[in-house]
Amino acid sequence: MIVENNVADGHFGEYGGRFVPEALIGALNELENAHISSQKDPAFLSELAELHRTYTGRPSIITEVPRFAEHAGGARILLKREDLNHTGSHKINNVLGQVLLTKRMGKKRIIAETGAGQHGVAAATAAALMGLECVVYMGEEDTRRQSLNVARMKLLGAQVVPVTSGSRTLKDAINEAMRDWVTNVADTHYLLGTVTGPHPFPTMVRDFHKIIGEESRTQVLALTGKLPDAVLACVGGGSNAIGIFHAFIPDAGVRLIGFEAGGDGVETGRHAATISGGSPGVLHGTRSYVLQDENGQTVESHSISAGLDYPGVGPEHAYLHDIGRAEYRAINDNQAMEAFSLLCKTEGIIPAIETAHALAGAMIIGKEVGPDATLLINLSGRGDKDVQTAAQYFGIPL
Amino acid sequence: MSTSLDRLFEKVRTENRAALIAYIPAGFPSIEGCNKAIKALAVAGVDAIEIGFPYSDPVMDGPTIQEAADISLKAGTGAHDVFAALKTASDCGVASVVMTYWNPIEKFGVDKFAQYISDNGGSGVITPDLPIEESTQWLVATDKYDINPIYVLAPSSSDERIGKVTSKTGGFVYAASVMGVTGARTSVSVNARDLVSRIRATTSLPVAVGLGVSTREQACEVAGYADGVIVGSAFIKLLLNAQSESDGLHAISELAKALALGVRESR
Known part of the structure; x- marks a missing residue:
């Protein structure tokens, strides 16, 4: 059997890569292409820079x-x-970049995970700004610990889904968001909040920060x-x-x-x-x-x-x-x-x-x-x- | 060299029917209960059994399999219980494979995992979160121990990608019938038939359909165009909802018998 070499893209030495269900591969390719082309697109970069100047501060x-x-x-x-x-x-840097990419890909709905609620609030904020539907997955345990942030997200128009599986914290909120994404990938972007997850997320989120x-x-x-x-x-x-x-x-x-x-x-x-x-x-x-x-x-x-x-x-x-x-x-x-x-x-x-x-x-x-x-x-x-x-x-x- | 799984698909082809493949997580509903369930399924006419390696973060699985995995993990199920269940299945005379997320393989040792599959009579491993791009080391190991590397394809897979994946696949191609997680559904998506025909355009390997099959009628329908019908959540739900272990075993046995008829009556 001929064994093919690992792709270099999306790897940091022996780390990174993509370990996801096949159903997500197409969406990750689409996202990677959108990210690469947007980073070379002066209109995209100036729109993001202007948002940072006039909205982020x-x-x-x-x-x-x-x-x-x-x-x-x-x-x-x-x-x-x-x-x-x-x-x-700092979370706003990433969410503004990703909502612009969401629009670029023609998707209308974003989902996000949150632990403390900072990324969830930032995602809900950016969704409100861009008129996107927003669903935030949050461990049931965290919704209790951070009830104020749950209220903030709801005020911003997001739907907050308490996650009751596993340990009911951030890790399980990510699992639930991935399950939503596998099911609704055609019209939904997963706005992941940190530099982990499958390629291109670690590279893309870093580029926005x-x-x-x-x-x-x-x-x-x-x-x-x-x-x-x-x-x-x-x-x-x-x-x-x-x-x-x-x-x-x-x-x-x-x-x-x-x-x-x-x-x-x-x-x-x-x-x-x-x-x-x-x-x-x-x-x-x-x-x-x-x-x-x-x-x-x-x-x-x-x-x-x-x-x-x-x-x-x-x-x-x-x-x-x-x-x-x-x-x-x-x-x-x-x-x-x-x-x-x-x-x-x-x-x-x-x-x-x-x-x-x-x-x-x-x-x-x-x-x-x-x-x-x-x-x-x-x-x-x-x-x-x-x-x-x-x-x-x-x-x-x- | 061919595996029991390869020989099974040759056999069902000559019998002009589809194979019935059942999924059950190791250690569920208990270590001993799992052994009994495997035996009951084999006696009731299941052709092949997938032993699930319960995992803490099963992003491909719906609530039913999550619950079963939780129960199994709380009881302390580990790699050796998975291999023991695999051996139970192969000792029953059915083709047996393991279905697992990647991290337990990596943690156990990639080469050693493939070796243990082979040593316990297993035919192969289904790896639902391991894309072929990350499979270099794994394919060396499956080749070395002559076991089938079984990959999952989805309705969203491009034709180009289907060709790339099937060229590395052994045993059968796992066609996920819907975009979504595991779990019984009222109807099997029309996407499944289309996906199977797109897969057949690239390979002569058998194609089995999973995700959402739970009834004799659905099994019959899928057997009309696929070489294998995979049923998981429906069995697990019966075990979860049963009043007693013996009720649960009786219920899965009845379902397996009905499904075994289903995979034989469509052609």
Whole structure:
């Protein structure tokens, strides 16, 4: 038998690819073609740029945080303020790109998964803006934890479907969205929210988020006259991290450091640190690191941050890890909450708990590299949605 | 070298009928219950059995198979239970294959998985989320151990793609009758007949139709144009809804007998 070579497209080393039912192959090809042609189409690119300028609020600013930096070894710390984007996080970058592609493909309906609700809200927002029907799948457990975001999505005209299968969290919401897509692929686009899933999603979603790194590279050079010593971001699926990392990948002197959710501690088994505590495998259509047992069954993840509570990670991160270009460390719940509180009290910025993992990372890295270093952190989201969780954690009566 | 599955399709061709293929997840309704169900199905006239490897994230499956997989996984079913069920089926004299998502194969070891299939009398493996583009290592292993790599095609598959997939397929081609997940449906889509004829234009391999078949009438209809009729959710639903294990076994046995008549009465 003649064995054909693997296609190079959509692979990051041994990671990525497409592990999906045959029924989706045609739609993934269509999406890949639409993405490639749109990236070369000046009309598409200028429409997206204009939306970012007049709707998202780009470019997002850089804020230097010297009072916070005192707790991070005195290193110079710069925040890329994706929290100031419309809808409160970096997620809007991707959804606006994908809804324009949806229109380009002539589809009328989008479906999306959401964990904490940030991507669901962003998707519902973009659907409202473009007049598309929107269905958001959300684990039943998460609809309870994030009831405010469920209400936001409904106000924006989306239908929210609570998912009752499996562990009733983000992973199962993705399963349910894939089932919907297999059934309705002719008129529906699956607006996946992170840099995982089958090709072209990891590449396409990265392309829509790489503006974060491109802007901040220019901004940091203008502000400090040099590149940062390290770029830091939290990593769940990994979209905000790849977004800020990407422009710096060729800059060999810039360390790229991702912080995964360590939950109760990687050693306890109750965590969501996929690269730090998982192994290579396939989940949700892509080959990457996965939290899994000896039979290849996905293991449930744990994190105080619903947005990082996912047992997989984007394949490009797996690749950057294996080739040594990026480093990945785990931050436990309590470390993240300490950094969360510190940024609130020293700088008047309430970060998302997801983002607080990167801030906690900065407190560690800053002490390692010393006061002469400059650290750039992606402040990926604002923490309004986390007020209830944080109040409970810190014992503030509601 | 030919597998039991290859020989089965040669046999049904000479008998001018379609093969009846049943699906049941390993460890469902229990380890022992699964063994009994396999034996009951074989006695009732099923020609081949697909043993499902229950998986935590079954994106191709509807609520019925999801529920069965959950029950099986909660009871701790693992790879060795899958191979044991496969052996039970082949010991009953029916052709046996495993149907599994890709990750359990990768985790078990690609070469070793193919070897265990062969060692337990299995004819092949159906891999519904493994496109041929990702199959290099798998095809080396299936070739090495002389088992059938069985791929699924869908109504959305282009003619070009159908040709590409069937050129790598062994045993039979699995034609998914509808765009959607597994589960019993009131009618088998008209897409199925069209898909089967498009597949036949590219290959002389047998073609079996799955997704949505649950009654003798549907089996008869599909057997009119396909070489095999695959039934899964309908059996599982009977086991899930039964008052007792013996009621469930009786019910699947009755359904299998009816379906076995169905695949014989259309030509």
